[in-house]
Each structure stands twice: as structure tokens, then as C-alpha cells.
Amino acid sequence: MSGFDKVVTDYASALQGLEDGMTIIAGGFGLCGIPEGLISHIKTMAVKELTIVSNNCGVDGFGLGILLEDKQIRKMVSSYVGENALFERQLLNGELEVELTPQGTLAEKMRAGGAGIPAFYTATGYGTPVGEGKEVKVFNDRPYILEESITGDFAIVKAWKADRFGNCVYRHTAQNFNPMAATAGKITVVEAEEIVEPGEIAPSEIHTPGIYVNRVIKGTFEKRIERRVVAKENV
Amino acid sequence: MSGFDKVVTDYASALQGLEDGMTIIAGGFGLCGIPEGLISHIKTMAVKELTIVSNNCGVDGFGLGILLEDKQIRKMVSSYVGENALFERQLLNGELEVELTPQGTLAEKMRAGGAGIPAFYTATGYGTPVGEGKEVKVFNDRPYILEESITGDFAIVKAWKADRFGNCVYRHTAQNFNPMAATAGKITVVEAEEIVEPGEIAPSEIHTPGIYVNRVIKGTFEKRIERRVVAKENV
Amino acid sequence: MALTRDQIAMRVAQEFKDGDYVNLGIGIPTLAANYVPDDISVMLQSENGLLGMGRYPTEAELDPDMINAGKETVTAITGASIFDSAESFAMIRGGHVDFTVLGAFEVDVNGNIASWMIPGKLVKGMGGAMDLVAGAKNIIVTMTHTDKHGNSKLLDACTLPLTGVNCITRIITDLAVLEVSDGAFILRERAPGVSVEEIKQKTKGKLIVPETVAEMVV
Amino acid sequence: MALTRDQIAMRVAQEFKDGDYVNLGIGIPTLAANYVPDDISVMLQSENGLLGMGRYPTEAELDPDMINAGKETVTAITGASIFDSAESFAMIRGGHVDFTVLGAFEVDVNGNIASWMIPGKLVKGMGGAMDLVAGAKNIIVTMTHTDKHGNSKLLDACTLPLTGVNCITRIITDLAVLEVSDGAFILRERAPGVSVEEIKQKTKGKLIVPETVAEMVV
Numbered sequence: 001m002s003g004f005d006k007v008v009t010d011y012a013s014a015l016q017g018l019e020d021g022m023t024i025i026a027g028g029f030g031l032c033g034i035p036e037g038l039i040s041h042i043k044t045m046a047v048k049e050l051t052i053v054s055n056n057c058g059v060d061g062f063g064l065g066i067l068l069e070d071k072q073i074r075k076m077v078s079s080y081v082g083e084n085a086l087f088e089r090q091l092l093n094g095e096l097e098v099e100l101t102p103q104g105t106l107a108e109k110m111r112a113g114g115a116g117i118p119a120f121y122t123a124t125g126y127g128t129p130v131g132e133g134k135e136v137k138v139f140n141d142r143p144y145i146l147e148e149s150i151t152g153d154f155a156i157v158k159a160w161k162a163d164r165f166g167n168c169v170y171r172h173t174a175q176n177f178n179p180m181a182a183t184a185g186k187i188t189v190v191e192a193e194e195i196v197e198p199g200e201i202a203p204s205e206i207h208t209p210g211i212y213v214n215r216v217i218k219g220t221f222e223k224r225i226e227r228r229v230v231a232k233e234n235v
Numbered sequence: 236m237s238g239f240d241k242v243v244t245d246y247a248s249a250l251q252g253l254e255d256g257m258t259i260i261a262g263g264f265g266l267c268g269i270p271e272g273l274i275s276h277i278k279t280m281a282v283k284e285l286t287i288v289s290n291n292c293g294v295d296g297f298g299l300g301i302l303l304e305d306k307q308i309r310k311m312v313s314s315y316v317g318e319n320a321l322f323e324r325q326l327l328n329g330e331l332e333v334e335l336t337p338q339g340t341l342a343e344k345m346r347a348g349g350a351g352i353p354a355f356y357t358a359t360g361y362g363t364p365v366g367e368g369k370e371v372k373v374f375n376d377r378p379y380i381l382e383e384s385i386t387g388d389f390a391i392v393k394a395w396k397a398d399r400f401g402n403c404v405y406r407h408t409a410q411n412f413n414p415m416a417a418t419a420g421k422i423t424v425v426e427a428e429e430i431v432e433p434g435e436i437a438p439s440e441i442h443t444p445g446i447y448v449n450r451v452i453k454g455t456f457e458k459r460i461e462r463r464v465v466a467k468e469n470v
Numbered sequence: 471m472a473l474t475r476d477q478i479a480m481r482v483a484q485e486f487k488d489g490d491y492v493n494l495g496i497g498i499p500t501l502a503a504n505y506v507p508d509d510i511s512v513m514l515q516s517e518n519g520l521l522g523m524g525r526y527p528t529e530a531e532l533d534p535d536m537i538n539a540g541k542e543t544v545t546a547i548t549g550a551s552i553f554d555s556a557e558s559f560a561m562i563r564g565g566h567v568d569f570t571v572l573g574a575f576e577v578d579v580n581g582n583i584a585s586w587m588i589p590g591k592l593v594k595g596m597g598g599a600m601d602l603v604a605g606a607k608n609i610i611v612t613m614t615h616t617d618k619h620g621n622s623k624l625l626d627a628c629t630l631p632l633t634g635v636n637c638i639t640r641i642i643t644d645l646a647v648l649e650v651s652d653g654a655f656i657l658r659e660r661a662p663g664v665s666v667e668e669i670k671q672k673t674k675g676k677l678i679v680p681e682t683v684a685e686m687v688v
Numbered sequence: 689m690a691l692t693r694d695q696i697a698m699r700v701a702q703e704f705k706d707g708d709y710v711n712l713g714i715g716i717p718t719l720a721a722n723y724v725p726d727d728i729s730v731m732l733q734s735e736n737g738l739l740g741m742g743r744y745p746t747e748a749e750l751d752p753d754m755i756n757a758g759k760e761t762v763t764a765i766t767g768a769s770i771f772d773s774a775e776s777f778a779m780i781r782g783g784h785v786d787f788t789v790l791g792a793f794e795v796d797v798n799g800n801i802a803s804w805m806i807p808g809k810l811v812k813g814m815g816g817a818m819d820l821v822a823g824a825k826n827i828i829v830t831m832t833h834t835d836k837h838g839n840s841k842l843l844d845a846c847t848l849p850l851t852g853v854n855c856i857t858r859i860i861t862d863l864a865v866l867e868v869s870d871g872a873f874i875l876r877e878r879a880p881g882v883s884v885e886e887i888k889q890k891t892k893g894k895l896i897v898p899e900t901v902a903e904m905v906v
Contacts, residue, residue, distance in 0.1 A: 003707025080595035104559025104601030116781030118374035127635035139353035198767025238489025315813035339777025339819030351563030362853035433549025
């Protein structure tokens with residue numbers, strides 16, 4: 001099955017073809033479940049004018065936040081941003097554009113993009129600034145707005161385990177946006193904590209089937225915690 | 236967590252509230268992964284004028300086919316039917332109505348119904364009898380048709396293992412339509428091969444989270460094979 | 471006297487029924503988890519993809535892959551399920567979550583809510599709030615009755631950009647429990663020691679005061 | 689001489705590249721799996737929810753929970769994945785399957801296909817065929833060039849209800865390999881011993897015959 005062996009051993013190969021002006025869909029929620037090594041390599045590549053579709057934009061000095069340092073991001077499509085000072089500054093300067101999208105709509109836009117559904121109706125955002133300029137249609141007496149799907153030139157995904165065929169599982173809540181991101185890239189690159197042989201992940205326990213994945217690379221992860229909260233009392 | 240214990244011990248409780256004229260969404264593909272005991276009890280209940288949303292309608296004497304014997308089904312929403320003589324006869328007599336729906340559109344309609352998405356665009360069926368009378372919209376130079384979601388008064392689902400909270404896993408390709416069906420019923424009833432305690436299914440391996448499930452019953456399954464094909468040579 | 475944050479949370483927790491699936495927003499709503507009556511259980515949904523959210527972890531349990539929607543480290547209860555964000559919002563948007571509790575800047579008599587954006591101030595985003603108010607079967611807004619300048623947050627029409635329309639039916643403030651119905655706030659309960667008169671004064675939107683207004687038990 | 693069913697399948701298998709994900713319809717398409725060249729691998733998708741479909745089971749392996757889209761008992765290869773029908777058709781509709789091979793009653797010069805319904809006969813349904821022709825990147829139609837009455841199945845316009853429009857680009861029949869492009873069939877290969885003249889005669893839709901037409905190698 002050599003044609004299905006998707007493992008690459010260096011980040012340059014993992015991100016080959018990524019160019020200025022491209023759209024990248026990134027998995028992760030806050031700093032949880034983010035493809036740390038791929039993000040670092042995008043910084044090294046110094047590609048510019050990127051559109052990044054990701055629920056958040058990291059923090060100062062970590063996660064997607066590091067791509068702000070050399071102004072590599074032109075536009076963010078996110079539900080919640082500005083956890084870092086650099087982001088705010090670039091936004092206020094007009095160096096950075098943000099398209100705020102409700103979190104569930106963002107997840108569904110990625111899924112729809114991967115699933116060949118160009119648009120769907122949702123009640124989320126109707127009557128709010130999010131709904132402005134969007135088509136409205138009433139179903140069962142309730143108004144809904146039409147939301148279009150999202151696809152990317154690249155998708156960058158963080159998995160717990162990936163096999164050589166690209167089958168992935170995610171660990172705990174590091175799953176978040178990763179499975180949808182994986183489906184929505186023209187080229188989908190998975191950075192995994194561990195690479196295993198096909199068959200080691202049971203077929204029905206696979207979260208992302210390998211058909212969505214083009215390249216797999218083993219990463220090492222710092223896994224920085226954004227809000228470390230520990231139980232006050234002994235439990 | 237007594238409020239989350241969804242296990243019932245008799246089929247009458249499992250299907251309490253099911254009445255004439257209701258819509259039932261049923262999991263299963265052919266005879267694979269069908270809630271055998273729930274279907275049998277629907278026959279016993281003698282409810283009539285049912286609309287059944289299911290990819291297929293069983294065979295003569297097994298699966299949903301048994302609900303044809305006393306003409307309990309008024310309408311089927313399916314992608315492929317007529318594997319049994321009784322079905323054909325009732326269809327030709329006009330005793331039974333069929334709404335043929337492409338298989339992927341059917342799966343997506345159930346998922347959308349459960350996910351609060353009243354309608355979505357798909358290229359499937361455009362320019363065919365399936366697209367007739369449906370709204371058409373062009374995205375990226377390609378025409379798509381608008382398909383509305385489906386929900387049911389009841390959903391009947393076959394799981395491999397279900398825990399008391401209603402968390403389910405499915406076995407092999409008996410998964411098929413069951414996870415979507417589970418999300419789309421006002422009342423979702425799961426018939427499982429085995430009932431386990433909460434925690435026995437790992438959180439990230441759960442296919443259907445218990446929030447979608449109202450009642451769980453332990454069933455016994457014949458698992459009839461529709462097309463038994465065995466390898467000709469020794470392998 | 472006006473309720474404390476914990477007292478508001480206590481009153482919120484009285485709304486829950488045994489077996490409810492509940493999504494709690496950041497702040498006062500999160501505190502409600504501490505006051506669920508002993509004889510009932512609710513299961514907490516965290517919109518980043520966790521159903522059955524548990525307490526905060528001990529040092530030993532701390533796991534960067536286990537966080538809640540507020541990005542705090544957290545644990546899962548026995549019987550929890552973990553899933554992706556599309557599935558999480560399918561639950562929310564599809565109306566499978568029984569209760570959503572969240573804060574707000576303003577609520578009006580038509581059940582509109584503004585909670586995410588103050589023009590002129592930096593906007594960080596709506597996160598999952600718009601999905602939650604569009605999807606939950608029951609939404610409870612918790613907030614102080616007035617802002618820090620003493621202006622009512624209960625209005626005839628919200629002035630800030632909306633989070634959702636016609637979706638709020640119940641409000642629990644530091645002064646009162648109110649229902650939103652037919653273009654008015656209906657005063658259902660008052661905080662211990664708070665007069666109907668004070669609530670009238672501090673409610674700018676149309677207020678209906680029934681003959682009897684119970685005192686909250688907190 | 690016209691190709692046999694197995695020879696058509698052999699020719700189909702020559703289209704595959706190493707690493708292709710392929711969905712094979714019932715009949716001749718399924719046979720193509722037997723003729724995949726030794727030096728390449730393809731992975732079979734079965735639309736009931738299996739990626740990495742294997743051979744038929746032995747008696748010992750027989751499992752009612754393990755079937756293919758034709759409802760036949762089947763096995764999975766090492767490294768297979770199993771998922772629900774929505775995910776399966778997300779793959780198909782989303783264009784992640786590289787090749788779909790399926791049969792047809794008629795194909796026309798605009799790439800329209802009719803394969804599921806003959807008016808007046810009992811209609812059993814389209815199953816996944818409409819999704820497959822709307823979604824796959826490459827679709828190959830396999831069929832006999834003419835029906836049992838000798839009528840061409842390659843037409844200027846399909847007469848039967850359609851399965852999909854403007855979606856077919858390649859047809860492999862018992863007589864020829866044809867491309868569908870710009871409102872015509874382009875003859876690319878002829879079966880061994882079959883003359884261009886015979887193909888012309890048996891093709892009702894507009895046919896373009898290039899100067900050289902290779903003979904198929906099967």
C-alpha cells in the first residue's frame with residue numbers, strides 16, 4: 001500500500017506548496033490541540049498575506065500568535081480573538097482583518113466545505129450583525145440565514161495518533177475543530193504525537209479517515225496551558 | 236445521576252407514546268444494524284399510517300418488511316426499496332407511498348434535522364427527477380438544489396453497546412444510518428446488544444453521546460444476512 | 471438587599487430539573503454548578519466538545535488536552551463523552567441542550583439579547599454565544615439589574631448590537647426573577663429585602679407586576 | 689471482438705493510479721478490483737460506511753455486521769476505517785473519492801447519465817448513485833455499447849430520467865473507450881478486432897474519431 005503511506009519526515013515536505021496569499025484552515029481551540037510544529041514552520045517559511053480560518057489566534061509568542069510577529073496574516077476568520085496584544089495592535093492599525101463567525105457556524109462551515117455542501121441555513125446570527133447582508137428564509141415560522149461553506153488551500157491538523165494511511169484519533173478535548181479542518185483542505189497536513197502502523201487504531205474508533213489526509217508528520221508538542229486552574233481543596 | 240438513567244426493561248415502555256400517523260426515523264442499512272425488537276414491537280402495537288424514514292424497507296418477513304403485513308406504513312422515505320414482494324404490491328396498489336431520496340442526501344437530511352439546520356444545498360440530484368420543484372442556486376458556477384432536513388416523532392436505533400446514560404457505540408458497518416437517526420427523533424430509543432455502566436465506553440470512542448438518547452433497551456438480535464457471500468477459495 | 475454573585479447562582483440552580491443537560495457561560499453562570507440541589511443531577515455541556523464536564527483537576531490530574539470552553543483545565547465525569555466542535559454545536563443548535571445560562575449587557579421586552587459587542591470598544595468575538603441563544607430550549611440570562619452607572623439593563627429595545635432575537639424568556643438579576651412575554655418583563659420574584667418599587671425604578675423596559683410577587687429563597 | 693465483462697473490468701483497472709480511493713458500483717465495476725495491477729494499490733470505499741473494503745469472508749470470518757454497499761458480507765483490510773453514512777457521503781459529495789465506476793442505461797454527449805429508472809418499470813431507487821456521480825472527481829461509466837435490441841446507449845440526449853448532469857467524462861464499453869468533451873464522444877480506443885466503422889455504426893450520439901485510435905490492451 002505504498003501509495004497510501006503519507007508520512008513525511010521534515011516540515012518543508014509537510015508544507016510544500018504553501019504560498020503567499022493562500023487560505024489555511026487550522027484545528028485547535030485556544031492553545032489546545034494546535035499543530036505547533038506546522039505553525040512554527042509556517043513562520044520560518046515567511047509566507048505572507050495568509051487568510052487563516054481558526055477558532056482563535058493563539059497568544060503572544062505561542063500558537064498562531066507567532067505568525068503575527070512578521071505580519072504574515074492578512075485575515076483571520078474566527079469566533080474569538082484578541083487574546084494577545086499584538087493582535088489588537090494590528091487590528092486597530094488596519095494591518096489585519098477579522099471576520100468574526102459564531103463558533104458553531106464556523107465548525108459547520110468547515111464541515112460543509114469538506115462535505116461538498118456549499119451552503120446551509122442556520123438560525124444562529126439572525127437579526128444580529130452576523131446576519132447582515134445574508135439571505136433569510138423562513139422554515140416552520142422561524143427565520144434562518146444562509147451561511148456559505150469554507151475550504152482552504154491547506155488544512156493543518158493536530159492528532160494524537162495517526163497511522164501511515166492518515167487515519168487519526170484525537171486526545172480528549174484536543175479534538176475540537178481538528179476533524180472538520182482535516183476535511184476542508186485541498187492539502188491536509190496532520191501533525192501527530194505518535195505515528196502508528198495501519199491496523200493499530202481500530203476501524204470504528206478512527207475519528208478522521210485517511211482519505212482526507214495528504215501528509216502526516218510526527219511532531220513534538222509543548223502543549224502550553226492557557227488557563228491553568230487547579231481544584232482548591234483536596235478531592 | 237438517576238435522572239440520566241435511560242434504561243427501560245420492556246418494549247412497551249421503550250415505545251410509549253408512539254401513535255398512529257407518526258414519523259419514525261430508523262437506523263440500519265438493508266438488514267444490517269436494524270433495531271429488530273423495536274420493529275417487532277411496533278408490529279405488535281398495531282399503530283397505523285406511519286411515515287418511516289429509513290434507507291431501505293427490510294425484506295419479506297424481516298426487518299421493516301414486517302410492518303407491511305398489516306399495512307402499518309403509509310409512506311416510506313428511502314433511497315432503495317422493493318427488496319420484497321409485499322412492498323411492490325402495496326406500492327402498485329397505491330396503498331403505500333414512496334419518496335425516493337438519494338442515499339447521501341437522506342443521511343444528511345437526518346443529520347441536519349438533528350443539528351438544527353433546516354436546509355442545505357447539494358449538487359446531488361440537480362437536473363434529475365429528485366431536483367424537480369426544488370430551489371436551485373449557483374455557487375462557484377455550479378448549480379445546487381436546496382434540500383430540507385428531516386426529524387421524526389420517534390427515532391429507533393440499533394447500537395452494539397449503550398451505557399445507562401445513553402452513550403452508544405456501533406459495531407462495524409452496523410453503524411450506517413444509526414448515529415444520524417439517533418439525533419433526529421423527538422424521542423430516540425436505542426436497542427442495544429449490551430448495556431454497560433457509564434465509563435465503560437471511553438469518552439472519545441463514543442459514537443452517539445447520550446444527550447440524543449431518551450430510552451435504552453437491551454435487545455436480542457437474529458442478525459439475518461441479506462446476501463451471504465463467502466470467499467470461493469481458501470485464503 | 472441585592473443578591474451576591476453566589477446568590478444569583480443559587481437561584482439559577484433552582485431552575486434545573488433532574489436529568490437536565492446544561493451549558494453554563496463564563497462568570498456567574500459557571501457558579502451555578504456549585505449549587506445544584508443534592509437530590510438532582512444535571513450534566514454540563516462545554517461547547518468545545520465535552521458533555522459531562524467535571525470539577526477542576528488536582529495537580530496530578532492536570533492535562534493540557536482537557537479544557538473547557540473558557541480554556542480552563544478541567545476534568546470529565548464518569549460517563550462523559552468527548553466529540554468535535556461540529557457535533558458539539560449540532561447538540562446546541564439542534565435543541566438538545568435543555569438549559570443555557572449566560573450573562574448579558576442588555577435584554578429587551580422582546581427577548582432580544584446583547585452580550586458580545588460594545589461599539590467603540592475592541593470586539594473580541596461572540597464565541598459560541600450566538601449559537602447557544604439560537605439553539606437552547608431554555609435560556610436564562612444572569613446579570614446585574616443595572617450597569618455600574620445605575621442604568622437599567624432591562625430595556626424596551628436593546629441599544630447594542632444583538633447576540634440573538636426573541637430568544638430570552640427568563641432573567642435572573644441581583645434584584646429579581648423576571649419572565650419575558652408578550653413584549654414585557656413580568657416580575658416573578660424579588661430578592662429578599664428588595665422592594666417592588668426599587669425594581670420598578672431600575673427597570674426601563676415595560677414591566678408588569680402581578681398582584682403577588684414572591685420573595686426569592688436563596 | 690467485443691470485450692467480455694472481465695475484459696471491460698481489466699481495462700477499467702488500468703485507469704487507476706497508486707494511492708487512489710475508488711468506489712466501485714455493482715456488476716462489472718466490482719470486477720475491476722480483481723484486475724488492479726500488482727505494482728499499485730487502490731483503496732475501496734463502500735458507501736454504507738467502509739473505507740478499505742477487503743475480499744469476501746471465509747466461513748469463519750462471516751459477520752452480519754460487516755457488509756458492503758451491495759449488502760454482501762465482506763471483510764476490511766488492515767488500516768480500514770468504518771464510519772456512519774453521513775461521513776461516508778461527506779467523502780463522496782466532498783470530492784475526496786478519486787474514482788467512481790458505475791454502470792448506466794444511457795450516457796449522452798453532454799456527460800449526462802441515466803442509470804436508475806425506466807418509466808413503466810418498477811423503480812427501486814437510486815441508492816447512492818446520484819451522490820456518487822455528483823461527487824467523484826473522476827467517473828467511469830462501464831456498459832455494453834448497445835442494449836439487447838442493438839440500440840446505442842451513447843446518445844445525443846438521454847431519453848430516460850437522469851441520475852446526474854454534465855458529470856461523465858469517460859466511458860468504457862465492450863467496444864471502445866470514449867471521452868466525453870465539448871458535446872461529443874471522442875473515440876480514444878477500440879476493442880481488439882473491433883473496427884472504427886462498427887463503433888461509428890453503434891454510436892448514436894455525435895462521435896469524433898481522431899486520426900489514430902489505439903487498440904485496447906486487455
